Amino acid sequence: MVWNFEQLLMDARQELEGIKTAKALEEFRVKYLGKKGVIQQVYASLAQASAEEKPLIGKQANIFKNEVSGLFEQRKKDVEGLEKQQHRRILDVSLPGVSQPVGVRHVLNQTIDQICGIFEGFGFVIEEGPEVETEFHNFDALNIPKDHPSRDGFDTFYVDEKDPDDKKLNQLLRSQTSPVQIRVMKAHTPPLAVVVPGRVYRPDAVDASHSFMFHQIEGLLVDKHVRFSDLKGLIEAFLKRLFGEEITMRFRPHFFPFTEPSAEVDVSCYICKGKGCSACKRTGWIEVMGCGMVHPKVFEAAGYPKGKYTGLAFGLGVERLTMLKYGIHDIRLFFENDLRFLKQF
Numbered sequence: 558m559v560w561n562f563e564q565l566l567m568d569a570r571q572e573l574e575g576i577k578t579a580k581a582l583e584e585f586r587v588k589y590l591g592k593k594g595v596i597q598q599v600y601a602s603l604a605q606a607s608a609e610e611k612p613l614i615g616k617q618a619n620i621f622k623n624e625v626s627g628l629f630e631q632r633k634k635d636v637e638g639l640e641k642q643q644h645r646r647i648l649d650v651s652l653p654g655v656s657q658p659v660g661v662r663h664v665l666n667q668t669i670d671q672i673c674g675i676f677e678g679f680g681f682v683i684e685e686g687p688e689v690e691t692e693f694h695n696f697d698a699l700n701i702p703k704d705h706p707s708r709d710g711f712d713t714f715y716v717d718e719k720d721p722d723d724k725k726l727n728q729l730l731r732s733q734t735s736p737v738q739i740r741v742m743k744a745h746t747p748p749l750a751v752v753v754p755g756r757v758y759r760p761d762a763v764d765a766s767h768s769f770m771f772h773q774i775e776g777l778l779v780d781k782h783v784r785f786s787d788l789k790g791l792i793e794a795f796l797k798r799l800f801g802e803e804i805t806m807r808f809r810p811h812f813f814p815f816t817e818p819s820a821e822v823d824v825s826c827y828i829c830k831g832k833g834c835s836a837c838k839r840t841g842w843i844e845v846m847g848c849g850m851v852h853p854k855v856f857e858a859a860g861y862p863k864g865k866y867t868g869l870a871f872g873l874g875v876e877r878l879t880m881l882k883y884g885i886h887d888i889r890l891f892f893e894n895d896l897r898f899l900k901q902f
């Protein structure tokens with residue numbers, strides 16, 4: 558048997574140079590230095606060699622073995638170094654971490670959740686209504702006829718749609734959540750108690766305290782023998798839960814077409830505790846909501862029998878309450894999507 562030791566060594570060297578992992582290194586060891594490896598085959602072949610050849614091949618075999626072993630040991634060290642380096646790269650604890658930003662609910666939704674949660678605790682059910690509303694629900698059914706002056710400011714944002722008979726539908730973006738009162742009353746028989754959060758639209762020029770779109774929460778409770786004292790007790794319990802037990806409140810007579818009597822509710826300024834400061838315009842009071850007893854005309858529009866039920870209703874502005882709660886001075890901040898602002902809540 559003739560061995561081309563020069564070629565064998567070149568092959569081994571080339572193979573070793575390409576090896577980068579401990580696994581490939583082990584495969585190389587088995588192939589060349591293992592029990593059935595190339596070197597053992599060389600030694601085994603000596604048995605067939607002639608007496609003159611034997612010492613020569615033996616000597617060359619020894620040199621080959623030493624060379625391969627030496628190259629193998631060297632490569633082993635290199636590969637170990639390489640792997641350590643890679644390991645270090647994976648586990649470099651000094652690298653800055655990959656941050657996983659955690660979002661929060663929009664602050665207005667947080668206020669809506671909190672307020673609706675309080676009323677759910679009182680047994681109210683959450684309802685919703687359409688943002689594109691009919692003139693009938695937004696105005697007429699709420700005792701705001703065509704020529705009523707309180708309609709002027711909101712009579713806008715009409716959607717030009719027609720029904721299948723090509724009649725104008727008289728739909729508009731609702732200016733208040735109160736039309737849902739009518740929808741709820743038409744769909745359910747009393748006793749009923751609902752809160753209705755949602756967006757409303759007004760033709761207001763945008764500034765620090767006005768927006769053409771904002772959020773309201775409407776409340777409605779209808780049953781037999783609901784009294785004004787029920788309204789007062791309910792609103793007081795709600796406001797104390799929202800602003801704290803220590804606040805006081807007052808009802809101011811007001812006018813809303815869909816309630817009679819109607820009132821606006823103020824809470825004692827939680828900043829100056831009623832002494833008078835810039836937040837309450839030196840009055841010691843902050844207006845927070847409108848309310849009243851459901852007007853008989855509204856029951857009539859909902860199709861309820863005359864005189865059978867009484868009810869209480871209320872409506873509040875979510876942006877306004879959120880601004881009061883957190884001392885936010887500009888309503889536009891809610892809608893600009895500036896994460897520096899939104900992340901604070």
Ligand code: DAH
Nearest residue numbers: 733735847848849870871872
């Ligand atoms: N809809 C009224 C508004 O937009 C708010 C309101 C006042 C709602 C009194 C009511 C209520 O249900 O009883 O200004």
